[in-house]
Amino acid sequence: SGALPAHPGEPPHNPGEVAAPPGEVASQAGTVATPLGTLFSCACRDVLGWGFSEGRLEIFHGAGEWLGLRLPHGAAPQVVARLQAVTRGCEAQELALPRGAGGRRGFRVDPSGVVTAVTRFSFAETAGLRPGT
Template sequence: MLPASSAFRDFLLTKIINATHATCKSESFVTMATCARQEQLKRLVETFVTLTPLDCSNVRFSFISLVGKKKERLAPQPQAYLHSAGALTWSVTVQDPSRSAAVACQLAISSSLVVLIEEVGRKVVFNCFCRDVIGWSAAHGSFKLFYQRGLCVAFSTRDGRWEDSQEITQRLQLVTQGGTAANMTLRRNRLGQLGFHINSEGVVADVEAHGFAWQAGLRPGCRLVEICLVAVVTLSHEQMIELLRTSRNVTAVVLPPHGDGTPRR
């Protein structure tokens, strides 16, 4: 007796498989199998075949199509290129304050960077991470891009092309957490008050309910990036308050908060 083991099991299975292969190739076994198959087929014919004709005039047969269903062609997504991870470029003009001249540049926006490259000298004149962009304003082809604490870079599309302005805005919406800025004119009440308070970063802390500022769309969490055409990032808290208090006509460029009410920063 051979002891039960994995080696014995493998040996026995190998013997059985080899015996099966040898049987299938043996002429005597093939002849016996053929005769047995013919006898079974003969018995089936004698038992189940009928000579009565079938009336198939009112019978409908549903055949299963073996041809695979034709795949529906997906409609191309409009402006799918705006979702590209690589950089998309537009021809823009940047106003250089140091030279008091307009500089032709290429604006490149990838999924991680915003870059302005001078066309003539191939120099990078501006760059920032997309995560640092907090908002933008666009009007008649002119752009202001706000980043970090409210710093700004301004440029305009060539010939004020509306299509380019729309594409740039859509691209920024896809690759940044920024929002579209709103231009507001803030009125005073009968006491000469604007009806809101801001902190040292220019973020609105609270707004008088249903006052003029509330009606204009100002809400807690909004960030003022410009007050009376002056960049808030260049002002101290005292200067902001003084400008809001003494200006006859108060205008502001305001970035809305995130969906959860937190300010953009």
């Protein structure tokens, strides 16, 4: 089992965020551990996606929960590459979608946050939203 060991140095900036040096994501479970114990663990199959920028990685999992990690300079690409290799998740995109006629958003999601249907010719479809994402 691989792990992302959390760095006990600087405090996190946001709730749910921990500081972590580069680590490994195992093919069965992703884990964030500190010298005091495990902070986070989930099956790789439960990883929905991630968002990253230099020094920051957010992992979305389960029924829409997330974990934010602060990473050392240059570490995000290698962690993202491992997530791509061992999960069915993908990079998250933030979309600002206006409501269509009748106040509808033009898409439906299941309880785990996965898009199940997109209305043809809706703002959601035009923006690139597709079922299964």
